[in-house]
Amino acid sequence: MFSNHSDFDPIFHCIKQHAALSDADGNFPTDEFKEIRQSELLSFPIKRSSMTFNSDNLINNLNLLKSLGRASLPVGRIFEGHMNALQLVNIYGTASQKKRWFEEVTSGQKLFGVWNTQDQDGVFAHERADGNFLLKGSKTFCSGGDQIQRPLITAELKSPSIKGWQMCIIPTEKVAAIKQDKSFWQPLGMRASASFRMDFTGIIISKEDFLGAPNDYYKQPHFSSGAIRFCSVQLGGAEAVLEETHHLLKSISRTEDPFQKSRIAEMSFLVETGNLWISQTAHKLESGQYGSEHIIAYINMARCMIEEICLRCMTLSERSVGARGLLRPGNLERIHRDLITYLRQPAPDASLVSIGDFVFKQPDTRKLWAVQMVSKLP
Ligand SMILES: Cc1cc2nc3c(=O)[nH]c(=O)nc-3n(C[C@H](O)[C@H](O)[C@H](O)COP(=O)(O)OP(=O)(O)OC[C@H]3O[C@@H](n4cnc5c(N)ncnc54)[C@H](O)[C@@H]3O)c2cc1C
Incomplete structure (x- = not known):
């Protein structure tokens, strides 16, 4: 078992080596998850000492996500879902559920995911006479598909009492097979994230499978x-764009040109700006000194900034490497497609508007993002 984040460097390297091979419609990054x-x-x-989610050092978790994203955005996406599920278990699980689900990871190497997105045919949980629940409906964008052993899904309850x-966390090996529709996922990029449509109709679960x-x-x-977790993975993508651009320009000796120098300079300070946003957001979250509205507005700012940083880095890279630098089998072509696709996250307009709402609610802007001494977050 590794203790330091840098101990994982050989694994990140290995994931990076596999990324191009995994980039195919309907594929899951099998070799990467084997590693x-x-x-x-x-x-x-x-x-492990307390069998709890390790939230002591948030920046370590975020750095891990960033490193995975730098190696392969699809792998980073799937791992981010795993981490999200474990965090939700930690916040909302009972003591016995935490023990069960955390042990399934530490001893059973089970892969978790979170599937909330749905279309019109979304998931309902109908209570049956025996107290169990029958699921009906589908989820879309289910990263990892049938390779996720413990999908955490959301469902609308149909019950006289609740x-x-x-x-709900589905124990996949104990229930009927979840029907997987790969035809849903024919994207521009992130092909290996295996973000299929999954149909839960006919699956029966018990209240023990309910979380919170x-x-x-x-x-x-x-x-x-x-x-902030998906921002970290995305920033890993921007770091990969910088790394590939740097490598390519050096390999064709185009480093003395002032335009190339200024573009690589801008990419470098943009990526570092992203790192500062991630670490400052992590610091605010950990400090417990900020109210919920402040935290949400701040994270939405980080989200907007990371999106702009990623988009700008891609533009600068395109101009630097030119058309031939974007040819397959070069890595930049795939990383661009993956990052463009992965930057599409829920409600971008609403997150920008919520920042404006917060700012206008303040009496003035003098201490906008300064420490607010309020009671600690729950
Ligand atoms: C690679 C990848 C993997 C994913 N994996 C998962 C997963 O494992 N689990 C999961 O639950 N989800 C997953 N998702 C889904 C993701 O969380 C988002 O829900 C999804 O990307 C949003 O899709 P969209 O861009 O089409 O969103 P939309 O919500 O349709 O947004 C598109 C645009 O419309 C705007 N808009 C939104 N609502 C309105 C409205 N009512 N009126 C006017 N404009 C509006 C938005 O602000 C945005 O500008 C994944 C997505 C990707 C790309």
């Missing part, structure tokens, strides 16, 4: 603060 399992990386977010949006109370999933600030 991840062998190195027990799936357990990295769990503190109502709301319920998180109805509507816990959308509780703030936890719901919005999760964006």
Whole structure:
């Protein structure tokens, strides 16, 4: 078992080597997750001494996501879902559920994921006479597809006694097979994220599989603060664009030109700006000194900034390497497609508007993002 993040460098290298081979419609990054399992990386977010989610050092978790994203955005995406699920278990699980699900990772190497997105035919959980629940409906964008052994899904309850949006963790080997529709996922990029449509119709689960109370999933600030995880993976993508551009320009001796110097300079300070946003956001989250609205607005700012940083880095890279630098089998062509696709995350307009809302609610802007001494977050 590795203890330091840098101990994983050979695994990141190996994932990077596999990324081009995995880039195909309908594919899952099997070899990459074999490596991840062998190195027990799936357990990295769990503190074994207490069998809790390791939230002591948030920046370590975020750096791990960034390194995975730099090696392969699809792998980073799938791992981010795993980490998200474990964090939700930590926040909302009972003591016995935490023990069960964390042990399934530490001893059983189970891969978790979070599938919330759905179309019109979304998932309902109908209560049956025996107290169990029958699922009907589908989820879309289910990263990892049938390679996820513990999908955490949300479902609307249909029961005379309880109502709301319920998180459930499906023990896939104990229930009927979840029907997988690969034809849903024919994207521009992120092909290997295997983000298929999954149909849960006919699956029966028990209340033991429920996580938390109805509507816990959308509780703030936890719901919005999760964006910092996908920002970290995305920033890993921008780092990969910088790295590939640097490598290519050096390999063709185009480093003395002042335009190339200024573009690589801008890419470098943009990536570093992204790192500062991630670490400052992590610091704010860990400090417990900021109210929920402040935290949500700040994370939304980080999200907007990381998106702009990634887009700008891609533009600068395109101008630097030219058309031939974007040819297959060069890595930049794939990383561009993956990053463009992965930057599309839920409600971008709403997250920008929420920052404006927060700013206008303040009496003035003098201490806008300064320390606010409020009671600690739950
Ligand atoms: C690679 C990848 C993997 C993913 N994996 C998962 C996963 O494992 N689990 C999961 O749950 N989800 C997953 N998702 C889905 C993701 O979380 C988002 O839900 C999805 O990317 C948003 O899709 P969209 O861009 O089409 O969004 P939309 O919500 O359709 O947004 C598109 C645009 O429309 C705007 N808009 C939104 N609503 C309105 C409105 N009512 N009126 C006017 N404009 C509006 C938005 O601000 C945005 O500008 C994944 C997505 C990607 C790309």
